[in-house]
Amino acid sequence: MMADSIQEILKEDTSFDGFAKTQLPMVVTNPNLEDNPIVYVNHAFTQQTGYARSSVIGRNCRFLQGEGSDKLAVDRLRDGISRRESVSVDILNYRANGEPFMNRLLVAPLADEGGHLTYFVGIQKELKSGQMGAAAEEIDAQLVEIQDRVETDMSIIISMIRQQSNSTSLPEEYEALTRRIETLQLLYEEMKLSDVQSNRDIIHLASYLSRLCCAIGHAYGRSGIRLNLQIDPVDVPIETASRVGLVASELLANAYQHAFDRIETGLIEVRMSQLSAGGLRLTVSDDGLGIPSFMRWPDTGSVGGRMISGLIEGLEGTLQLSRGAAGSFIAIDVPAGASLAE
Structure with a gap:
């Protein structure tokens, strides 16, 4: 708190x-x-x-x-x-x-x-x-x-x-660093609201992710690319919220920047649901170009790839990448012990 x-x-x-x-x-x-x-x-x-x-x-x-x-x-x-x-x-x-x-x-x-x-x-x-x-x-x-x-x-x-x-x-570093820091600053806003409403060291993850995704969509989106959100209400510890938020930020920004190159229209979907066993599942999917089958992803040779891998490891989570006929589907599962507020 x-x-x-x-x-x-x-x-x-x-x-x-x-x-x-x-x-x-x-x-x-x-x-x-x-x-x-x-x-x-x-x-x-x-x-x-x-x-x-x-x-x-x-x-x-x-x-x-x-x-x-x-x-x-x-x-x-x-x-x-x-x-x-x-x-x-x-x-x-x-x-x-x-x-x-x-x-x-x-x-x-x-x-x-x-x-x-x-x-x-x-x-x-x-x-x-x-x-x-x-x-x-x-x-x-x-x-x-x-x-x-x-x-x-x-x-x-x-x-x-x-x-x-x-x-x-400098421009590339500024753009990426700005997004990552501001992902955390948006969390601070949610922390203030959480403190006032419940006086507990938890975050309303649905509210945080919804605002975060809309802000990234506003910053990176363009005409013709739709964003669909389906996020279940769940409370999580602040540390979990910070890591999940950073993962969502990396995945969503990556989809906007790379999935629709030379494509005028498309759809990005972000879903977050509570699993029956008690954990969380975050999915980010698109119907764009898709991640090529020959490409190793996440690429730990890049800053973003190292961040995604490190954040998921810190959450004790797992990542699954599916390549469809159109686009990519990325699912992050976070176990109950590392995700839910008591």
């Missing part, structure tokens, strides 16, 4: 409209690319700073600094990043229109299971007048708590991506 302090800092709830409507500004940078550029920002960041995503992706975060930014704070931030350590600073930043604002910023390194530095994640909160001293210390503790949640969930992704290839292009 999320702590009360997190509920407090995120208490200004907003309706969900697409991906990443979480209230807390977040930025992710890749130190393995030249000048540690931004590869992801959420909606709250664009609202706080006034910068569009397209104008910040690929840039170093220093563009937020200006004439009034304290040199000692800048040096402390730069030193923490160079040492690959977590660092917290209060720094004067500037919005796109030139308006200054005092920003409480926490930056933390994210490493894969081999200890390789993969990303930095920055969580920030604007400090209003009167939020200094003890009040600022309370905000700092709240940000640390939220950052821990983000780091834990990001580790699910990072442990499967491992070290990114040096040849990875």
Whole structure:
């Protein structure tokens, strides 16, 4: 269950409209690319700073600094990043229109299971007048708590991506990373709702998957490709929901991107049902080109393939791929012990 302090800092709830409507500004940078550029920002960041995503992706975060930014704070931030350590600073930043604002910023390194530095994640909160001293210390503790949640969930992704290839292009990395992070951020939205309604550490999986699939359909879909959902209501632990959501995200995005190449119309179906033995079955099918019979799938040589395999292993699940006359049918079975909430 999320702590009360997190509920407090995120208490200004907003309706969900697409991906990443979480209230807390977040930025992710890749130190393995030249000048540690931004590869992801959420909606709250664009609202706080006034910068569009397209104008910040690929840039170093220093563009937020200006004439009034304290040199000692800048040096402390730069030193923490160079040492690959977590660092917290209060720094004067500037919005796109030139308006200054005092920003409480926490930056933390994210490493894969081999200890390789993969990303930095920055969580920030604007400090209003009167939020200094003890009040600022309370905000700092709240940000640390939220950052821990983000780091834990990001580790699910990072442990499967491992070290990114040096040849990875920024646009491709941004698109895939954005979808994966925002899959988790949508889970945070569902976590807040679950906490308010039931005060239990569970997720209403049907609600989460329905919103996730519709958001991916909106982002990747095109005219002529229909999406059909049939998802049974079931409650699962948060850890299970995060893994099932990431699997669904990978499978559905893959279908949109590859199943209908040079095909004008088609159908994608996502189903999730509770098995008679108590587990879950997630299926994603399409009537498109289908996965070629000579192709090994999931391909563990790719980031997406490693993620799918690792996530299913973490769920103690099994995968079955069927190739029909038209399209592909993928079924993921998750046993009862790893799936259902008590």
